[in-house]
Amino acid sequence: MPKITVPDHGTFEVEEGKKLVLALEDNGINILHRCGGKAKCTTCRVEVEAGDFGELTDIEKEAFSRKGLQEGFRLSCQVRVNDDATVRPVMTEENSEMDAGPRPAE
Incomplete structure (x- = not known):
């Protein structure tokens, strides 16, 4: 099984x-996903410190262009875990004082 490492939270x-x-989310990281995983809000973005999730999806390219985001980020609602990686969630309930939002679909 692939392993995900989140600094300050473990592997x-x-x-x-x-x-x-x-x-x-299932491993106790209170990442935001305000739009419910529809790639509209970008609150679920993570900085990828190690590992590879493949090429950016078209929906990620559009969302990042709209929001003016840089390379090195991915929308966690749009990528699937297939290999080991280290990621740093940008927005969490703890650092934003916001509710996570509706749980994204499988």
Whole structure:
């Protein structure tokens, strides 16, 4: 099984093919996903410190262009875990004082 490492939170195994946002949430990371995983709000973005989630999806390219975001980020609602990676969630309930939002679909 692939392993995801989140600095200051540890490392955990993830079922291959699971959406990253759900893997984080299911392992106690209170990442935001205000739009429910529809790639509209970008609150679920993570900085990828190690590992590879493949090429940016078209929906990520559009969202990042709209929001003026830089390279090195991914929308955790749009990528699936297939290999080991280290990610740093940008927005969490703790650092934003916001509710996570509706749980994204599998």
